[in-house]
Amino acid sequence: MSTLILTHEQADFDAVASLWAAHRLYPAAIPVLPRRINRNVRAFLTVYGEHFAFTETEDLARGHVARVIIVDAQTTASVRGMSPKTETTIIDHHSTEPDAARAGAATTLLVEQMAESLTPISPVEATLLLLGIYEDTGSLTYFTTTARDARAAAHLLEAGARLDAVREFLHHPLTAGQQVVFDQLLAAAETLTVNGQPVTVAATQCGEADEELSTLAHKLRDTLEPAALFILIELPGREPRVQLIARSTTARVDVGAVAARFGGGGHSRAAAALIRRRQLAEVRAELVACLPEYVQPAATVADIMSHGVQTLPPDTSIREAAGRLRKYGYEGYPVVSAGRVLGLLTRRAVDRAMHHHLDSQPIGTVMDSGQVTVAPADSLEHLQRLMVAHGWGQVPVMEDGRIVGVVTRTDLLKRLAAPERAAAPRRNLAEQLAAALPPERLALLHRIAGTAGELNMSLFVVGGFVRDLLLGLPSQDFDLVVEGNAVALARRLADELGGRVTAHTQFGTAKWKLPGGPPAAHLDFVSARTEFYAHPSALPEVERGSIKLDLHRRDFTLNTLAVRLDRQAFGDLLDFWGGERDLREGLIRVLHSLSFVDDPTRMLRAVRFEQRFGFHIEARTAELIAHALPLLHRVSGDRIRHELEAIFKEPDPARHLARLAGLDILSHIHPDLPATLGPRAEAARAEVGAPLREAVLWAAWLSPLPPESLETALARLNVNSRLAGLIRQVAALRARFAGFTPEQRLGQWHAALRDFEAAPLHIAVALCEEASRRDRLSIYLQQRHALKPVTTGHDLQALGLRPGPRYSQILGRLQEAYLDGEIANADDERALLAKLAAEPTDAVLKTASV
Secondary structure, eight states: OEEEEEOOSSBOHHHHHHHHHHHHHSTTSEEEEOSOBOHHHHHHHHHHGGGOOOEEGGGOOSSOEEEEEEESSSOOOOOTTOOTTOEEEEEOSSSSSOGGGOOSSHHHHHHHHHHHTTOOOOHHHHHHHHHHHHHHHTTTTSTTOOHHHHHHHHHHHHTTOOHHHHHHHHTOOOOHHHHHHHHHHHHHOEEEEETTEEEEEEEEEOSOSSSOHHHHHHHHHHHHOOSEEEEEEEEOSSSOEEEEEEEESSTTBOHHHHHHHTTOEEOSSEEEEEEESOOHHHHHHHHHHHHHHHBOOOOBHHHHOEESOOOBOTTOBHHHHHHHHHHHOOSEEEEEETTEEEEEEEHHHHHHHHHTTOTTSBGGGTSEEOOOOBOTTSBHHHHHHHHHHHOOSEEEEEETTEEEEEEEHHHHHHHHHSHHHHHSOOOBOHHHHHHHSOHHHHHHHHHHHHHHHHTTOEEEEETHHHHHHHHTOOOOOOEEEEESOHHHHHHHHHHHHOOEEEEETTTTEEEEEOTTSOTTOEEEEEEOEEEEOSSTTOOOEEEEOOHHHHHHTSSBGGGOOEEEOSGGGTTBEEOSSOHHHHHHHTEEOBSSTTHHHHOTTHHHHHHHHHHHHTOEEOHHHHHHHHHHGGGGGGSOHHHHHHHHHHHHTSSOHHHHHHHHHHTTHHHHHOTTOOSOOOTTHHHHHHHSOGGGHHHHHHHHHHTTSOHHHHHHHHHHTTOOHHHHHHHHHHHHHHHHHTTOOTTSOHHHHHHHHTTSOHHHHHHHHHHOOOHHHHHHHHHHHHHHHHOOOOOOHHHHHHTTOOSSHHHHHHHHHHHHHHHHTSOOSHHHHHHHHHHHHHSOGGGGGGSOOO
């Protein structure tokens, strides 16, 4: 029984290099050359074949094939000895992995394994392997090339790969027959625009059936540079046959699906089909007709624009414009008068004017004049041409004669820098919304969106709700963000549907109490806004803005997600900063490098989200936390305490505190803050009643501190007087507990504890770490709670005792007697009372001290 390594027919360098690399990793397996190999590969093997122990298909020995390893393909033609019982392993870069995880060449996958296993590679082997990577990635220039390909190529160059040989065989000249067919294809090529994408179709007859059509397809694609190329060649023979060869350079065109329609197969980027008993013209007509089904629309301005735009009138002073540029961090403003674009004001022009003391001049004197605009449906190519031609970094977006947004050079560069991710179709979460929300709440959202549309407003649900929706976590509460006047929308809804609106016009927020619902039934509306910080760690100042600006002011990318609720785009996911990607990868990432400078409390939130979801803070964000730690001393105790209160509501706050300590956040808030809650904190939280569950964690955390440190920590966190008093009592109680022994009488304990309130006593007992002492204290608490002495101060006064400290001493002595079993009923109590009343004052205090 044998193991074979196979690949596809008409093998190129990637396929043959993968055969050999797999053989080096599995030396017992036989690398089998397919029957048809590209001419440049055959030429290489003619020169260097003696260095490679390939086996031709015809030379395979008879016998059962136990296993086949298929490289650079999903399937291959069957060879002698294979059966249904033959085990199959596939090594192919065209797998079902996400695009971000793939390599551009199959050879890369195997070279990575060779490097990891320290497999030695000779210079000739390295040359073949490098040919495989270079041919499939266009010498690392194709759209599909990844960093993995470059690292693998570097490894091969270090192993001695010869670039002169790579260049010679990679650019092998076409044969005379290939050149004839190539010229025919080039003459017949017609580039169509399908859903905004350039798609080339070349259909011709072929006099030679054995020409390497895949080689010609690569050359034609490189010459014409379409988004996708489809070659149709009518082959000679008794019955009509058409060979389809397809190549794609973008994820927006899946040529494998097109080939499957015609009975062929392949991958999304490379596919083929042999179409029998059909004429060339008929196949071409069907292909052109079906292309719109398989070609996704090209990206447009609408995909990257920001809705809403700040503009300036031409009479604005340069001084005022400079202030706005500093305040918002913009690089420019469109200059608009009466809805007409007059030009663009750039930061550079403002800086130069301020340098020349022209700050009182109007911006119309220094702006770049011109009426440069785009429409939402314009292609990104058109936008790029405009930006290059006019030098504008911000271009207004016009629709129906009005400015509806702006698109910036940064927006365009982000899309161009990540074309594969950007090419993915926009996510729609309408089905997830329907599954997550009760029907009546979903219907209400549709109604609200309709009303917003009537008022020319856009409506979104944002932040944590969308994050949890994508994570599959339950979440019902959410804010509705409005591009427009949120207060006006809420009031309009109340007029139409009833209910009551509480509005804060100054902040653009409104709370709509829903009609007929429970007291807690309400919806919060917020006008989309932007914010800026006057100085580091200051509270933000906010102004109305677009949804993009609103999302950009948030803390982490996973909270920048939004879902559109407009009727025409209900459920569309907005993800400007890669929040969904970071959710998939489990990363906590800030949006910009000054995030923790603007608001240092985000450090605590970063840890809270990291620990809640089991994510990790990405490396750059961790660096930014370390750099901003000194700013924590500027943040008020109230704001820090608010973040800690949120942490204490999490399922495992001890883990959060340990992480805060590990990042040095706690020590920069106060040098003595503990890194742990203690071993009994979680058990105590479960044992005490609901009103004390938050207090028990504060007490567990801070009560072990020495008195001086405790007081400064309480002051730093501005803990309210009631909670601070409770924590102080717990600290005092825990110190007293240390001197107790289970053998002591409960009355002795009561003498030391009777002046403490019940709440701190319950917490301190629950936190007691020694089980025997905790059990004895629990008995004390139960019996103390059951104490019902009949004697009162009036009784003492009736006995002729003057009010004073002796009242407390006698009443306490009666309680101790009950706890110690000296007395058991009212008669015993009255007898002891009479005795105590007759004794001198000092005698009442004979209870043993603790």
